[in-house]
Amino acid sequence: MEGSPRAHGMYYRCPARTLAPGSQALAAHPPTVYLREDAVQEAVNAWLGGLFAPENVDRTVAAWWTRNPTRMPHPAGGRLRNNGWPKPRRN
Numbered sequence: 088m089e090g091s092p093r094a095h096g097m098y099y100r101c102p103a104r105t106l107a108p109g110s111q112a113l114a115a116h117p118p119t120v121y122l123r124e125d126a127v128q129e130a131v132n133a134w135l136g137g138l139f140a141p142e143n144v145d146r147t148v149a150a151w152w153t154r155n156p157t158r159m160p161h162p163a164g165g166r167l168r169n170n171g172w173p174k175p176r177r178n
Contacts, residue, residue, distance in 0.1 A: 088122075097124040 091100040101120045106113045138147045 090124075091121065093121075098122060099124060099127075 088099045088101045089105075091098045098121045101116075101122075103113060103116045103118050106116060137143060
């Protein structure tokens with residue numbers, strides 16, 4: 088999905104050309120799908136707000152890191168242990 092400003096508002100666009108050749112989704116995907124931003128904005132903002140609320144942010148980052156360990160440096164930096172988290176610092 089990508090942002091696509093249109094005459095009547097902001098849309099998210101999913102063009103079929105961005106799908107991998109031979110993908111199962113490609114067989115049933117229309118050439119382009121447009122989704123109005125205002126139709127989903129409130130729900131998406133609430134969902135993201137919940138993921139990054141103070142009581143959830145550690146769990147959210149841990150879940151992301153577990154699934155994407157090589158895409159960016161660990162948010163805490165430093166050397167990683169076997170479980171993917173840095174060793175705790177001792178004062």
